[in-house]
Amino acid sequence: MNTQSLYILVVEDQQNIAQNIAEYMENKGHVLDFATQGEQGFKLALANHYDVVILDLNLPVMSGLEVCTQLRLQASHHVPIIMLTARDSIEDKISGFTTGADDYLTKPFSLEELEVRCLALSRRHLLQTNHILTFDKLVIDRKKQLVTREEKPLELHTMGYRILTILAEAFPQVVSRSTLSQKLWGDEPTESDALRSHIYQLRNTLDKPFDYPMIKTLHGIGFVLDVKK
Template sequence: MSNKIRILLVEDNIDLAENISIFMQTCLHEIDHVSSALQAIDLIKTFRYDVLLLDVMLPGMDGFTLARTLRNKFNCSSPILFLTARDSMSDKVEGYSSGADDYLVKPFDLQELELKINAIVNRANGVLNEHLILEKLHLQPQSRRAFFDTQELTLTQMGFCILHTLVLAHPKIVSRAELEETIWQGNPPESDSIRSHIYILRQALKTVHNDSIIETIHGLGFRLNANNIS
C-alpha cells in the first residue's frame, strides 16, 4: 500500500476533477481541488502539499504561468505534474522550463497518474542531504541549489536531478536507461522526455560557460566534460 500523499489538484473540468479526487481517496491519499490558479496560490500560501497536479488551460492564469509564479515568487518546492491535452514538444519544453517535474497527456489512466505521483514524490523525498563539490560545480541536494564557481544556476527540479546524477557518476558515462531509472524509478513516460530535460539543462549551463558542460557520447549516454568544469 502506498504512503498517504497530500495532493493539490488545479483543474477546471469538474467531472475530471471529481474522478481524480475519488480515485486518489480510494488510494488513501488526501486531495484538495480548486479550479483556478488564484485559488491554488491561496491554498499553497497556507498549506504544504506533497505534489501539485496542474491543468494547463485554466481560467485567468494558465498552468505554465502558475508554475513559474509558484517557483519564482513563492519559492514553492513541491513537485509539479502537468495534466494536459497539449502534447507537442514545444509545449513539453515550456512545461518543464516552467518548473514541472513530469507531464501526463490527457486522456490518461488514473492508475498511471497514481504511479507517476508516487514516483515523483519518492524522488523528491529521496534527495541526499550532503553537499557535493566537483571542481567548479557545487550542489546542495537538500535545497536543490546548484552553483558553477560562485554563480547560482537556475535549474528545473528535473534538471537538478540529472545534474546530480551526472556529478555522482563522474567521470563515468551515464546511459539514457540509467537516467530514466533514476528520474522515473522504472516507470518512464512514453515520450522521449529525457531529450527535453537535457536540452533545458544545457541551456541553463550555457549561462555560466560558453562550452558544453554535458557531453553526449553517441550510443552510450551522457557525462560531464571534465575540461569545462575545472
C-alpha cells in the same frame, strides 16, 4: 502492495476530470484539495506543503504555466508539480518543463499511471530534501548510515545496507535483479549466487524478527519494498 498516503492539490477546471481523480485517489488513501482556477490553486500551493500539485495547463484567471512560473519565483520551498494537459506537442512539453514542471502527463490518461507518477515524484522530492527515509516503522538515516525497525537498531552488513537503500530510493517501483546487480557491482562480473546470498542475509535481519516481511520478491521481475502503512 500498500503505498504511502500523499497530500495532493488538484488544480483542474473540468469537474468530471477532477471528480474522477478524487474518487480514485481518495480510495487509495490519499488526501486531496481542489482548485478550479489558477489563482486559487496558486494561493493554496503557497499556503500549504503538498506532496504533489497536479496542475492543468488551461485554467481560467491564471494559466497553468503562469501558476508554475509564479510558484517557482515565490514559494519558499520546492513544490513538486505534474502538469496535466491535452496539449501533447514537443513545444508544449518544453514550455511546461521550462517554467519548472517536474513531470508532464497528457489527456486522456490512466488514473493508475497518474498515481504512480505522483508517488514517484513525491519520493524523488523527499530523497532530494531529506536524508531520513521512513517506511512504516522502518527508518533509514542515510547521513549516519543507520537503520532501525520498530525503534530497534539493525546490524546490517555494508552490502545489505546498500541493497536496502536502493530499494528504498526506488520505492514504490520494482528494482530488477539486473538493475540491482548493476548498482552494486557495476560492470564487474560476480557469482550468480552472490545477490541471492546478500538478499537472504538482509531478510534475516530486516524481516525475520518482525511481524511481516518488507522485502517482496516478484518472481521473474525483481524486488520491491512492501509497506503496510
